[in-house]
Amino acid sequence: MTKTLDRVVGIMERAHGRDISVYDEVFLQKTLEKRLVATGIGNPSAYGEYLLVNGSEAEALSCSLSISYSEFFRNQLTCALLEQLILPGILATKEKKGRGEIRVWSAGCASGQEAYSVAILLDELVADRGKHAVTFRIFATDRSEHELESARQGVYDFAAVRNVRHKHLQKYFTARGDAFQVVDRLKKQVDFSVHDMLDERLSCPSESIYGDFDLVFCGNLLFYYRPEVRHFILNKICHCLTPGGYLVTGEAEKEIVTRHECFRGIVPPSAIFQKNVPRGTT
Ligand SMILES: C[S@@+](CC[C@H](N)C(=O)[O-])C[C@H]1O[C@@H](n2cnc3c(N)ncnc32)[C@H](O)[C@@H]1O
Structure with missing residues (x-):
C-alpha cells in the first residue's frame, strides 16, 4: 500500500472509527483520487490533514466506497x-x-x-x-x-x-x-x-x-x-x-x-x- 493510502486508512480508523482497510488497494487508490478532485484539494498530504478533522469528508469517502449500481436481468x-x-x-x-x-x-x-x-x-x-x-x-x-x-x-x-x-x-x-x-x-x-x-x-x-x-x-x-x-x-x-x-x-x-x-x-x-x-x- 502506498504511504498516502496507508495514512488515509489509518486516519479513517483512528479519527472516524471506520475500517476501510478491507477494500481492494486499486479500488481504494482510485476512490481517493476521485475525492482529491471532488474536494479540490489535489495534494494527498493536505487531504490527510483535511480528512483528520472533517467528519463529513469521512462520510463522503465512505459513500464513494459503497457502489450500489444494479440492473434487472443484468447479464x-x-x-x-x-x-x-x-x-x-x-x-x-x-x-x-x-x-x-x-x-x-x-x-x-x-x-x-x-x-x-x-x-x-x-x-x-x-x-x-x-x-x-x-x-x-x-x-x-x-x-x-x-x-x-x-x-x-x-x-x-x-x-x-x-x-x-x-x-x-x-x-x-x-x-x-x-x-x-x-x-x-x-x-x-x-x-x-x-x-x-x-x-x-x-x-x-x-x-x-x-x-x-x-x-x-x-x-x-x-x-x-x-x-x-x-x-x-x-x-x-x-x-x-x-x-x-x-x-x-x-x-x-x-x-x-x-x-x-x-x-x-x-x-x-x-x-x-x-x-x-x-x-x-x-
Ligand atoms: C454494486 S451493488 C451490486 C448489486 C447486485 N448484486 C448486482 O449485481 O446488480 C453492491 C451492493 O453490495 C452491497 N455491499 C457491499 N459490501 C457489502 C457487505 N460487506 N455486506 C453486505 N452488502 C454489501 C452494497 O451496499 C451494494 O448495495
Missing part, C-alpha cells in the same frame, strides 16, 4: 442459463423429493433488481409446471438500510426496467406515472433484511434461520474487497449453500471464484458456479 448469458438450465434443474430435484421449497439468497442486493429478477423467473417456472407443490423463497440482504428501503418499495423508473420483457412488465409491475412498481404478489416472495457479508458472528442471514440455499447471488460485491476478505465471503457463501447448490457472481468476479476450493465452474464462460459435492455423497 444476458447468466439469465438465459438460469432460466433454461439451472432453475428448472433445481425445481426438478425438489419435485423428485416431493414437496419442497426452493431457497435463494441475493447477497448485496442493492435496491432489489437482482432479487426481483429471479423472483420473476421462478414465478414463471413454477406456474408453467402447473404444480404448486414446490414453492420458493428469496432472502435478499444488504448492509445498507437505505438500499433495502428502496428495494422494499420496489419502484423503478423507465430506464431501470429496460431489460424487463414486455410481458413481465405487464404481469409483475404496475405503472405509477413515470415509474413502475413491483406488484405485491411478487414482493411477498422476497424477504429484505440487513446482513453484512463481513459479519463474523453470522454465517447466514438471520431471517433465513439455517441457510441451506439452493442458489446464492453475490454479484458485483467481491471485487471491491482485498483477496483475504473475498475468501472470507466465499467461505461464508459455501457454508450457506446446500451441497451441489449454485453461486452466481458478476462477470468481473469469475476469476476470484475459480480460485476458491469450494466451487467449480459449470458452463464456462458464465459466472455460474456449483458448490462441490463431498466425495461419496452423489
Whole structure:
C-alpha cells in the first residue's frame, strides 16, 4: 500500500472509527483520487490533514466506497442459463423429493433488481409446471438500510426496467406515472433484511434461520474487497449453500471464484458456479 493510502486508512480508523482497510488497494487508490478532485484539494498530504478533522469528508469517502449500481436481468448469458438450465434443474430435484421449497439468497442486493429478477423467473417456472407443490423463497440482504428501503418499495423508473420483457412488465409491475412498481404478489416472495457479508458472528442471514440455499447471488460485491476478505465471503457463501447448490457472481468476479476450493465452474464462460459435492455423497 502506498504511504498516502496507508495514512488515509489509518486516519479513517483512528479519527472516524471506520475500517476501510478491507477494500481492494486499486479500488481504494482510485476512490481517493476521485475525492482529491471532488474536494479540490489535489495534494494527498493536505487531504490527510483535511480528512483528520472533517467528519463529513469521512462520510463522503465512505459513500464513494459503497457502489450500489444494479440492473434487472443484468447479464444476458447468466439469465438465459438460469432460466433454461439451472432453475428448472433445481425445481426438478425438489419435485423428485416431493414437496419442497426452493431457497435463494441475493447477497448485496442493492435496491432489489437482482432479487426481483429471479423472483420473476421462478414465478414463471413454477406456474408453467402447473404444480404448486414446490414453492420458493428469496432472502435478499444488504448492509445498507437505505438500499433495502428502496428495494422494499420496489419502484423503478423507465430506464431501470429496460431489460424487463414486455410481458413481465405487464404481469409483475404496475405503472405509477413515470415509474413502475413491483406488484405485491411478487414482493411477498422476497424477504429484505440487513446482513453484512463481513459479519463474523453470522454465517447466514438471520431471517433465513439455517441457510441451506439452493442458489446464492453475490454479484458485483467481491471485487471491491482485498483477496483475504473475498475468501472470507466465499467461505461464508459455501457454508450457506446446500451441497451441489449454485453461486452466481458478476462477470468481473469469475476469476476470484475459480480460485476458491469450494466451487467449480459449470458452463464456462458464465459466472455460474456449483458448490462441490463431498466425495461419496452423489
Ligand atoms: C454494486 S451493488 C451490486 C448489486 C447486485 N448484486 C448486482 O449485481 O446488480 C453492491 C451492493 O453490495 C452491497 N455491499 C457491499 N459490501 C457489502 C457487505 N460487506 N455486506 C453486505 N452488502 C454489501 C452494497 O451496499 C451494494 O448495495
